[in-house]
Structures are given as structure tokens and as C-alpha cells.
Amino acid sequence: MDTPKRLLRTLTGEAVWPPPVWLMRQAGRYLPEYRAVRSKVKDFISLCTTPELATEVTLQPIRRYRLDAAILFSDILVIPWALGQRLAFREGEGPVLPPLRDAAGVAALDPSRLMDQVAPILETVRKVRQRLQAEGLGDTALIGFAGAPFTVACYMVEGGGSRDFAATRGMAFSDPALFTRLLDILADATVSYLSAQIEAGAEAVMLFDSWAGLLSPGQFRAHVVRTTRYIVGELGRRYPAVPVIGFPRLAGLLIGEYVRATGVHAVGLDTGMDLVLAKSQMRTRVAYQGNLDPFALLAGGAAMREESTSILESMRGWPFVFNLGHGIVPQTPPAHVAELVELVRAA
Amino acid sequence: MDTPKRLLRTLTGEAVWPPPVWLMRQAGRYLPEYRAVRSKVKDFISLCTTPELATEVTLQPIRRYRLDAAILFSDILVIPWALGQRLAFREGEGPVLPPLRDAAGVAALDPSRLMDQVAPILETVRKVRQRLQAEGLGDTALIGFAGAPFTVACYMVEGGGSRDFAATRGMAFSDPALFTRLLDILADATVSYLSAQIEAGAEAVMLFDSWAGLLSPGQFRAHVVRTTRYIVGELGRRYPAVPVIGFPRLAGLLIGEYVRATGVHAVGLDTGMDLVLAKSQMRTRVAYQGNLDPFALLAGGAAMREESTSILESMRGWPFVFNLGHGIVPQTPPAHVAELVELVRAA
Secondary structure (H helix, E strand, C coil), X not given: CCCCCHHHHHHCCCCCCCCCECCCCCXXXXXXXXXXXXXXXXXXXXXXXXXXXXXXXXXXXXXXXCCCEEECCXXXXXXXXXXXXXXXXXXXXXXXXXXXXXXXXXXXXXXXXXXXXXXXXXXXXHHHHHHHHHCCCCCCEEEEEEECHHHHHHHHHHCECCCCCHXXXXXXXXXXXXXXXXXXXXXXXHHHHHHHHHHHCCCEEXXXXXXXXXXXXXXXXXXXXXXHXXXXXXXXXXXXXXXXXXXXXXXXXXXXXXXXXXXXXXXXXXXXXXXXXXXXXXXXXXXXXXXXXXXXXXXXXXXXXXXXXXXXXXHCCCCEEEEECCCCCCCCCHHHHHHHHHHHHCX | CCCCCHHHXXXXXXXXXXXXXXXXXXXXXXXXXXXXXXXXXXXXXXXXXXXXXXXXXXXXXHHHHCXXXXXXXXXXXXXXXXXXXXXXXXXXXXXXXXXXXXXXXXXXXXXXXXXXXXXXXXXXXXXXXXXXXXXXXCCCEEEEEEEXXXXXXXXXXXXECCCCCHHHHHHHHHCHHHHHHHXXXXXXXXXXXXXXXXXXXXCEEEEEECCHHHCCHHHHHHHHHHHHHHHHHHHHHHCCCCCEEEEECXXXXXXXXXXXXXXXXXXXXXXXXXXXXXXXXXXXXXXXXXXXXXXXXXXXXXXHHHHHHHHHHHHCCCCEEEEECCCXXXXXXXXXXXXXXXXXXXX
């Protein structure tokens, strides 16, 4: 029997050292080979739903850097798109959707479409697993992912990105029943979608909750913790051996409660989290993943080395996955990533 | 001798109950009487620098709600403007400045202009104190304020608002000496400006650090804690009886270290902070100020009552100033504010 991959050993609680390393948005615009593939398709969704191309861009950073994890190339807004909400990505503007603000909008979502719509993405998952093996990259684990219900709802209600997601947070307070119904539809869709990714070959899954930290503690419990616990529980019954990484960005003081109450196996920590404090305050020993400032990687040099070394020193002896605290910045020189990976491997 | 005002008793450590209450951006667009004054001047800076008008809008919410604190009507970008960086406020877009990205830009800042430029704002401080007394609002304390150096630098370097302040965080890593020089100029200007506000009649001062939570822990210590400790120390030597409220938004786990290391007398907590956890983890008993979700106030009704009651229950017996966790939303019905103030007064 093969030794389990370094990433999976870590996510299940082993303090593997040097730690496994991958980077959020590692397949992306900072790589010239990504831009070459991207230029072949008109829109971003076509790239996500064309298995040959999505497989190619998923593998690109693994070929360059031999990272410990590949992450499915996709987007957190696949679920609303698959449920029938129109989605476009405008250059420099990010995602644009028709804002969903009322009961009719929620009722129009069609979960029966979901699995047909995501079929090409599941095909990508299968292809990536095959190609990792075929290309001698069998030590790299494949992570599947979805946006967490609250964060996905933010974009759906708002109709795109926002600084404060006013319409979403407004709906959460002014019509909690409707907002909860929306989140529950998303939570069920997320369970189905992640289950299918696992069936297709994803070896771990991650829930991105980028806007969790906008909420008051009461709303955080109602919308972030509740839905995440449900998803983790459902996946755990079906796939007890597959670890779930939660990433409640900007959760701050609530990070410990999030971990304990949701049952995630590992937790992504954002750039602002002090790892020593996190260890002393979280009270539960789960694997941590994070949290180099993407702007330290962009700057490179001494700044990158000092910030990375401080992270590594804090985490030695703990199950830890080295990563960024937020997605890689498109202007990042690929050579900085190479130097970072080397630094982590020498820890 | 008069009994000290409820706000000042609280900020110096007394658990006054029911707690004093005021609201961030309480003088603003949600009030029709504010919009009437605003329509008389062409631009926002003219409003801030015309003492009669700035005094009037500062007092409007006090007359309506008898709040425990008035806060000087002004803007956190007064300091860069007074140092000579051009500043405009574009409708719906927020502040716009010529981005400051290099040593020449930092060298062009002229601290010798500062006190002349802010003279009309100091006149507003004097007028507000006089008018509070004259109008029988003598129980209301006057809070002066400034943006904290890191947050002010964010707008100066970026040239306006931003979702991630990429240029600023980039400069902090790629040219730490230049970034530190900029922060030090701002810290000295802040000490002078707040000292002058205190001389003119401000009874407490607040430092708004809206973007503190974007930083890695190392950068938070270097740019937020270091500059705040300096300002608090300098003000404390000159005006030991004047409390300083720090507001490092999104500081998360680092909130306790911020309080202990800077010496602030009170700390503003953002919407996401769990107050019970804050009390157990911060280890230092300073006054707390916060943290109702502005969207709960916008929604009103049961949502507002439940969130507010939970905050009040958490804080009974602790020196506490009831406030929002972020600025009031312009669409907020003034009647919701009236109901909130009544609810706090009945605690």
C-alpha cells in the first residue's frame, strides 16, 4: 500500500515536516502559460467547463513547482450558475449576476439542473487525477472546492462583488426566513456538488467563506457555522476519510468556535491571523493552513523570507499546510513562487 | 464641581449603566437636516472647513437623540489634505487623491502647513463646545478624532478607497523605510492635530484605523501598534486626563495585544467581534465601544432589538459605550435610531 500523500497526512492530523505547500489561486494570471490558455476561450466560464483546458491550467503550477496539492480550477460561483442564475465575468470587474432580492428569485433556483450543469467540471476532476498519475506527479493530492453558502449568497443577492454586501446583510436581517431558505438550498447543492467531486477523485475539499468576517457574531453562527456544520456532517457520513478544510476569512475571535462547532478537519487562516495566538486560543488541534500575506510574495526578497520564516517557526510540530492568507496577486513574479516553495521545503 | 459626563466616566473605567450611547457617522446623510446643510455647499471639504456649518451638522443628532457624545464633523483625510496632498470627494465614489507612491511624494508633504490648514476645524471644536452648553446639552461630551496613520496612508498611497489597498501593502513590503517615513510624518501630524483639538475643547479623542485588519501580524505590529503607541504616549504626556479610543477594525485575535501594547483607554470593536470572547481573551479591562451591526439598525424591528439586547447583556457591569460596529448606513430611517437610543437607555 502506498504511503498517503503529505497533504492528506497533514489534514488528518499529522505534523508532517517540512509542511506541504500549495497556494490559493496558484493556477492563474501570474503564470504566462495560464494566460496563453485563457486567451483561447472567450469567457471565464468556458474555461471552467472545458475539461481539457481546465485540466491543463490546474496542472500548470504543479508542473512548475511540484506543489503538494492541485486545486480544481473552477469558481465559487459555479453553484448559482448551475442552479440557473445568469453569470458573466466582466474584464477587470469580476462576476456579474442579476441580483436575487426576493422570494421569486429564490424560488426560480432549480436544483434539478445542478448535476447536469457541473458534469464537465467533474470530468475535469477525473482528468486531473489521471494526468497527475500519468505525469509522475502522484504525490500531489487533488483538492476539490466550493464557495460556502454565506459567501455564495453574498454574490447572488448583491449581483456581484461589493465592499460591504449591503443588500445581502440587509436581507439577512430584514427577511431572515427567505435568507435562510436561500442558504439551505445552497447548502444542499454544496453537499451534492462536493460529493460528486469526491466521487470523481477529489481527495480533500475546501469551503471558501471569504466574507464570513463581515457578520455579527449572531449572524456568523446562524449563517456561517450552521451551514458549514451541516455540509461537514453530511460529507462526513458519506466520506468519512475525506478531510474538509474550512476557510472563514476574517473570522477573528470566532475562529475557535467555528472549528469546534463545524467539525472541519482543517482550517484556513487569513493573512491577519497570528498563528501563535490561534494555537493558544483555538483549543482544538486541527490542521492549520495559511497564511503568508500575498503582498509579501509579490514583493519577494527579504520581506517574503522574513514573513515566511516567522510562519514556519510558529507552526513547527503542528499539522500545518503552508499557503497564502488570500489568493495570489496576478502581478506576482513566478520566480518568487519558486523561491518560496524552496524556502518551505528547506524548513 | 460638576459630575463628569457619562461618556467620560465610562472611558476612564467606570461601568456606568445604562451605558452611554453614540453612533459612528451619526452626523450624516440619513438625517434630512444634514442633507439640507450639505446641499448648501459645493463640496464635502467646504462643509468640514466652514465652522458654522460643521458645527450645525455636528449638533444635529444630539438635538434629535440627546446622545452622550457629539463627534466633530470632519474626515479622516483632513491630515493628508492639510499636508498638501490634493483631495476631492466625488459623488458616490468617495475620496480621490493623486496617488503617493515614491520618496518625492513623501518629501512633498509639508507639516509646516498643518496648523493653518486645520484652523477652521479647531474653530468648529470651540463652537460645538459653546453651543452644547448654550443649548442645554451640557451632558453631551465632545469627541475629537483623526484617522490612524496606517489607514490614512492607505488612502494616500492608493489615491482613494480600495478593496485590498494593493499599492499600499505592496509599498509596506517593498520599501519599508519609505513607508515607515510616511507613517512617522503622519503620526507626528496626528499628535499635533489631536493636541490642538484637545486644546480647543475635545474631551476625548478617537483614532480610526479602518484597515488595520488587512495586515499580517508582523505588519500590524510595525504599522498599527507602533504608531498608535507613539500617539497615545505623546498625548498622554500632554493631556493625561483625556482618554484615547482606538479602533483597529478587523484586528481579530490581535485586539488584546493592540490594547495592551498601545495604552489606549478604550477600544472600539467592529461588528464581527464577540464581546464575551473579547472580555475573556483581552485580559486588560479597558472600556469597550461598539458594536451593533449597522445593517441591524437599518433593518430595525426584531433584528435590531435582538442584536442590541445581546450586546447589552454581554456588557453589563463593564465600562461600555454603546455604538455601532461600523458607520451608520445612509438609508437608515431616523426613527430606527430613536428606537435604538430608547432601548439602550432602558437597559
